[in-house]
Amino acid sequence: MSFTEILENIFWVGAVDWNIRHFHGFTYSTHRGTSYNAYLIMDEKTALIDTVRGTFAEEMIDKIRQIIDPSKIDFVVANHVEPDHSGAISEILKLAPKAKVVGTARCKEGLQKHYFSNWDFQVVRTGDEINLGKRSLRFIEAPMLHWPDTMFTYIEKDALLLPNDGFGQHLATSKRFDDEVDEKILMMEAAKYYANILWPFSRLVTRKIEEIQKLGLKIRMIAPSHGIIWRSNPTKIVEAYLRWARGVAEKKILVVYDTMWGSTEKMAKAIVEGISSEDVETTLFRLPFSDLGDIIGELLEAKGLLVGSATINNGVLPTVTPFLEEMQGLKPRNKLAAAFGSYGWGGGAVKTIEESLEKAGVEMVAPSLTVKWVPDKNEIQKCFEFGKKFAKKVSETNQS
Ligand code: FEO
DSSP, rough: OOOOOEEEEEEOOOEESSSEETTTTTTTOOTTTTTEEEEEEEESSSEOOOOOOOOGGHHHHHHHHHOOOOOOOOOOEEEEOHHHHHTTTHHHHOOOOTTTTEEEEEHHHHHHHHOOOOOOEOOOTTOOEEESSSSSEEEEEEETTTTTOOEEEEGGTTTEETTTTOOOOOOOOOOGGGGGSSSHHHHHHHHHHHHIGGGGGGGHHHHHHHHHHHHHHSEEEEESSSSOBBSHHHHHHHHHHHHHHTOOEEEEEEEEEEESSSSHHHHHHHHHHHHHTOOEEEEETTTTTTTTHHHHHHHHHHTEEEEOOEEEETOOOTTTTHHHHHHHHHHOOSEEEEEEESSEEEEEEEEHHHHHHTTTEEESOOEEEEEEEEEEEHHHHHHHHHHHHHHHHHHHHHHH
């Protein structure tokens, strides 16, 4: 795949990773692969914005060579230390020994601790600019979006924002722009990306967007470091981020559970029937058969969450624990939740679920529902009513 000129004299020189299926260890499933987007800005001086994952260094360098001799690069801007963006920095700097590395103070510290090199480094802060000739690079620190070192680069002449991970999606495609791909898939991947990576930092997301709006920066294009570039309507993804950060959700309930001998599953299915009777959309996910990253992506825009587990050793099934731990880490905003599950003698699973979800900041709105051994006809009816009541609560809350 060749380079792409995304704006006059601004080139995408990244790499598409068609085969990656897990990101951040095994926490984030990337069914559609991803891309590592690096951008070459050609002016009187030349700047490379971010690099690619180390294994893709040659692909990036080949593209750069088609445009310019890499030794002519003056600046390598590192918006973010994480190796999917800095992994090829050592390779490019070998070919561009005169280039200055540009990033935040924390970026400098982070790159040093990743690559143990003594590069010529220029530390920048919000508002600092580097003039390239006809255009300048302006920097905006964005700590914890999603690492402490993160910053955005902005080019006023082109009204172009390069926000690194922000507004990205894990989506491998031969296309580079939003108007060239399926919009539904694009927004679904953008939502999954937000939920799995940026959700815990939602307040900072809102603040950063408001800060940029107050600065009055005109934005015609947003070129993130993963996935496609927003050129047809960059406002659409900014508005989606503001909505997600505020916790705006739909009248939808996820039922997430695991079962040992089928009793909790019977409960889950009767609960789903009860929810559906209220004309509320619901999706049933059994752990661990359902993918954690996908569930989290779907939860972003769902108002309600019901979590069920059979009891084992006075707690939840071990297959349910990773989901509860993720919830505590991601701290989803404005969700309503309740717990359910079957037990044989001591019980304990629903208590563990309640405690975990409370720690995650989720509002528990209904008493937990438990069934001893196998649910009988009356208990199945209770499960149905439990789902119905919860659905009503979700509907009422979403209207208020
Ligand atoms: Fe895409 Fe935080 O790295």
